[in-house]
Amino acid sequence: SPGPRLVFNRVNGRRPPTTSPSAGATQETxxxxxxxxxxxxxxxxxxxxxxxxxxxxxxxxxxxxQYVERTPNPRLQNFVPIDLDEWWAQQFLARITNCx
Numbered sequence: 001s002p003g004p005r006l007v008f009n010r011v012n013g014r015r016p017p018t019t020s021p022s023a024g025a026t027q028e029t030x031x032x033x034x035x036x037x038x039x040x041x042x043x044x045x046x047x048x049x050x051x052x053x054x055x056x057x058x059x060x061x062x063x064x065x066q067y068v069e070r071t072p073n074p075r076l077q078n079f080v081p082i083d084l085d086e087w088w089a090q091q092f093l094a095r096i097t098n099c100x
Contacts, residue, residue, distance in 0.1 A: 048064045 051064050052066060
């Protein structure tokens with residue numbers, strides 16, 4: 001079972017004050033639409049994971065079907081998916097370290 005997830009909530013829903021980026025560092029900016037899209041995909045994926053794990057599903061709603069290839073591609077044998085929660089946590093901590 002994976003470890004606990006790091007959750008970063010904004011205080012009062014406000015963004016932290018922006019600072020001008022230094023000459024060597026570039027900071028990614030995200031639009032409100034981007035954040036809404038990420039939130040939508042994240043919530044939808046959590047629903048799918050819950051339903052795949054045997055969680056309660058509405059009687060009228062179809063359950064997700066997990067795709068399994070009949071003949072796996074040998075080039076993907078060592079494929080390891082990225083853990084986005086971990087990646088975002090690392091980015092967050094790197095920003096804190098670089099700002100200190």
